[in-house]
Amino acid sequence: MITNHHQNHLSPQEYLEGEKISQIKHEYIDGEVYAMAGASDAHVTITGNLYMLLRNHHRGSGCRVYMADMKAQVEELNRYFYPDVMVTCDTRDQASDYFKSHPCLIIEVLSDTTEGFDRGKKFQDYTYLPSLQEYVLVSQDRMNVECFRRNEKGRWELYRFGVGEIVEFSSVDFRCDIAAIYEDLTSSPA
Template sequence: MLKDTNFRLYGSDLWVWIPDYQCGTYTNLMVVNGEPEFNGDRTDEILNPSLIIEVLSPSTEAYDRGEKFRKYRSLASFYEYLLVSQTEPYIEQYHNLDRTSNDRWQWQVHSHLEQAIALHSLNVELPLPEIYRRVHF
């Protein structure tokens, strides 16, 4: 899906560094548009994710929905957020309606396997069956 594009996909082996809060956190997946920007000489702390995807678990769900999302929104490059359930076909999508502000986010739910998610940050559609391809509910 990202082949021959300017987007780069990163797994959970890199941190997102959040300067406004002087903290870093791991994501499940993140996409950077163009070259990654690193925190100083650190090569494990990215400053410019545009899309972040979190797979929800009972131990992290409240943090992913609340404080973590609030902190992510302070990043100028951050544009889209997916919260993915691992117990049912259910994905919450947030995307920023105003790139000059971090307070105009639209929320949408995708809960049917026949649906596709329009990823605004990547300008592609991703069918839910692809996301849940190897998941048995």
């Protein structure tokens, strides 16, 4: 989530070096950095559940699953974001220890303060990643998963999953009951 804007214009190299030593995370948008805020219990629980489900699914496959602390680079737009969960199966991503440029799946867990940005500008920016096949938005307050999937014509189609349904991420051949994504929440979403 973007919460605090700093006025200093940085090159991508300066930003990446600064993130290595920073005590807080920042997203980078065309030379400007934005501090990231903390997350709620529900946000962290859902993110952790998704990471574990996807990590177990991909064990030994060559695909890598990242949670919260790995940056996604949108090189064409000069952007770096911290997705909640990201999967890459592209060997080119092994070349960088601090960001990934070729994810096939990006997941963002929505909050009141990030929902508009995640649905709008961030999604628009992510569409510049040729490797991205699915962009997923997960609600914290109700069992609702929205999967935007790029079709064979390059257009984005919406697939919604709710209570009692099986969630499917075709980009990584993954399926699970939606209840597994919301497991162990302090207050159960309806």
